Amino acid sequence: xxxxxxxxxxxxxxxxxxxxxxxxxxxxxxxxxxxxxxxxxxxxxxxxxxxxxxxxxxxxxxxxxxxxxxxxxxxxxxxxxxxxxxxxxxxxxxxxxxxxxxxxxxxxxxxxxxxxxxxxxxxxxxxxxxxxxxxxxxxxxxxxxxxxxxxxxxxxxxxxxxxxxxxxx
Amino acid sequence: xxxxxxxxxxxxxxxxxxxxxxxxxxxxxxxxxxxxxxxxxxxxxxxxxxxxxxxxxxxxxxxxxxxxxxxxxxxxxxxxxxxxxxxxxxxxxxxxxxxxxxxxxxxxxxxxxxxxxxxxxxxxxxxxxxxxxxxxxxxxxxxxxxxxxxxxxxxxxxxxxxxxxxxxx
DNA sequence: CTTTACATGTAATCGGTTACATGATTAA
DNA sequence: TTAATCATGTAACCGATTACATGTAAAG
Numbered sequence: 001x002x003x004x005x006x007x008x009x010x011x012x013x014x015x016x017x018x019x020x021x022x023x024x025x026x027x028x029x030x031x032x033x034x035x036x037x038x039x040x041x042x043x044x045x046x047x048x049x050x051x052x053x054x055x056x057x058x059x060x061x062x063x064x065x066x067x068x069x070x071x072x073x074x075x076x077x078x079x080x081x082x083x084x085x086x087x088x089x090x091x092x093x094x095x096x097x098x099x100x101x102x103x104x105x106x107x108x109x110x111x112x113x114x115x116x117x118x119x120x121x122x123x124x125x126x127x128x129x130x131x132x133x134x135x136x137x138x139x140x141x142x143x144x145x146x147x148x149x150x151x152x153x154x155x156x157x158x159x160x161x162x163x164x165x166x167x168x169x
Numbered sequence: 170x171x172x173x174x175x176x177x178x179x180x181x182x183x184x185x186x187x188x189x190x191x192x193x194x195x196x197x198x199x200x201x202x203x204x205x206x207x208x209x210x211x212x213x214x215x216x217x218x219x220x221x222x223x224x225x226x227x228x229x230x231x232x233x234x235x236x237x238x239x240x241x242x243x244x245x246x247x248x249x250x251x252x253x254x255x256x257x258x259x260x261x262x263x264x265x266x267x268x269x270x271x272x273x274x275x276x277x278x279x280x281x282x283x284x285x286x287x288x289x290x291x292x293x294x295x296x297x298x299x300x301x302x303x304x305x306x307x308x309x310x311x312x313x314x315x316x317x318x319x320x321x322x323x324x325x326x327x328x329x330x331x332x333x334x335x336x337x338x
Numbered sequence: 339c340t341t342t343a344c345a346t347g348t349a350a351t352c353g354g355t356t357a358c359a360t361g362a363t364t365a366a
Numbered sequence: 367t368t369a370a371t372c373a374t375g376t377a378a379c380c381g382a383t384t385a386c387a388t389g390t391a392a393a394g
Contacts, residue, residue, distance in 0.1 A: 001264045002381070009271045019345055028270070032263035039382050041347055062390050064345045083275060087283055088264040089290065094201035095170045095257040097319055101197070102178045103312030106252055111312065114256055121258065143272030143280065146334040150266055153330050157322035158259075165315040171353070188373050208354050210375055231362050233373045 001088060003035045003043045004052075008079040011053055011071040018044050018067065028136075031129065031151030044069060052078050096158075108169065115166050122159040126152060170257060172204045172212045173221075177248040180222055180240040187213050187236065197305075200298065200320030213238060221247050277338065284335050291328040295321060 006029070010021055018040045025034050044067075047053045052075035058066040071079070096118050103111055129152045137145060175198070179190055187209045194203050213236075216222045221244035227235040240248070265287050272280055298321045306314060 001262060001267050004381095006267065009267075009274070012271075012274065017345080018347085019343095032261055032266035032270075034260075035381095036383060037347080038349095038384070043381090045347090060345085062344095064347090064389080066345070079274075083268075083271070087268060087287065090265065091203075091262040092201055092323075093170060093260040094319070096259065097201035097316040098170050098175065098178075099252075099256060100312040100316035100319075101201075102181075102252070104310055105178070105181065105248075118256065141272055142334070142338055143269040146330060147266040147269035149330045149334070150263070150269075150327050153326035154261075154323055157326040158319050161315060161318045161322050165311070165318070169311055173353095186373080187375085204353095205355060206375080207356070207377095212353090214375090229373085231372095233361085233375090235373070 001033070001082070003039050004047060005079065005082040006033055006035075007040070007043055007047065008052065008071060008075055008082070011069055012076060012079055015056075015068045015070045017069065027132070028148075031154070032147065047075065051075075112166065112169065115162055119159060119162050119166075122155050122162070126155045126159065129155065170202070170251070172208050173216060174248065174251040175202055175204075176209070176212055176216065177221065177240060177244055177251070180238055181245060181248055184225075184237045184239045186238065196301070197317075200323070201316065216244065220244075281335065281338065284331055288328060288331050288335075291324050291331070295324045295328065298324065 006025075007021055010016055010024060016024075018037070021044075022035075022037055022040050025040075044053065048055050048069070051072055053069045053071055056068045056070065058068055060066055096114070099106065099111075099114055106114070129148060133145070133148055133152070137148075140148070175194075176190055179185055179193060185193075187206070190213075191204075191206055191209050194209075213222065217224050217238070220241055222238045222240055225237045225239065227237055229235055265283070268275065268280075268283055275283070298317060302314075302317055302321070306317075309317070
């Protein structure tokens with residue numbers, strides 16, 4: 001799964017601009033995917049130059065023109081290839097787990113600070129994701145809800161482990 | 170958090186070879202970090218050429234010589250820099266969540282197969298991690314245990330959501 | 339008056355993957 | 367006899383990040 005696959009999938013649902021796409025990454029996708037503008041725009045450019053997507057320009061005043069991209073038949077075929085590929089296992093890089101693993105090299109006070117910060121960040125994320133669930137849940141498909149639930153439960157479980165763990169230190 | 174940080178941390182605990190390090194990534198680190206040989210060996214080479222680590226060669230018969238690396242003072246300072254850097258939030262790329270999100274483009278039967286496969290993979294991983302916990306738990310620090318618990322609970326929670334979810338489809 | 343949102347993009351760099359190349363030993 | 371374990375490494379490529387560059391409009 002890489003940026004082009006996600007972008008193609010989004011465009012299959014609806015025409016979007018690079019800016020729109022990046023916003024989606026920060027919202028619905030925040031749990032399982034992210035990518036910067038420096039990845040989104042070049043990816044769109046490459047997809048367009050290979051006719052996987054097509055660009056329409058909306059002239060705007062006071063703002064840069066908006067480039068709306070739509071998926072082509074060729075693009076849908078490429079997305080189909082992704083869907084038929086084998087499902088890769090989750091790829092996780094957890095800096096907090098790394099700090100915990102090398103905890104012996106950090107003094108206890110600092111460790112507690114790190115854990116507490118992570119806890120409050122996790123709390124924020126859980127609230128955000130739950131908010132999304134109540135807001136958009138009605139318009140989401142069953143499987144979309146499952147993906148969101150995975151995100152919520154991930155952060156909740158991490159929160160729980162950290163809260164329990166901090167007691168024992 | 171990148172390969173060089175993890176490697177430095179491991180070498181701070183104990184002298185190791187590239188092969189040993191990669192094995193660690195597949196065991197204790199499997200939940201929160203992974204990296205291929207094509208990353209480990211070049212990273213070691215770069216660290217050595219900058220005097221962050223030092224190489225000793227163990228002559229072996231019937232096998233390639235083993236290169237044991239140890240961390241230098243300069244290397245410990247570099248690792249210290251990492252430990253003082255701000256903790257980054259977890260970086261996750263979840264292909265299964267992506268499939269769920271774009272579930273409307275997959276037929277139901279295939280979707281069920283995907284979910285069931287993920288469930289059984291998760292079960293395997295939970296068993297493995299729990300096995301590690303019983304085996305090495307005694308020799309692990311409190312914070313190391315927490316990091317392992319985060320991994321276990323992550324996979325358990327995903328498992329749970331998928332099992333519940335599959336009922337509703 | 340400052341920040342956030344809107345909106346696009348490039349250049350330099352980097353970190354990492356994949357595939358390749360080699361080969362003995364041991365366990366199933 | 368086949369697969370797994372031990373053990374090292376390189377070359378080509380790629381996907382992505384960071385920092386840069388620009389600018390208006392609306393909201394607080």
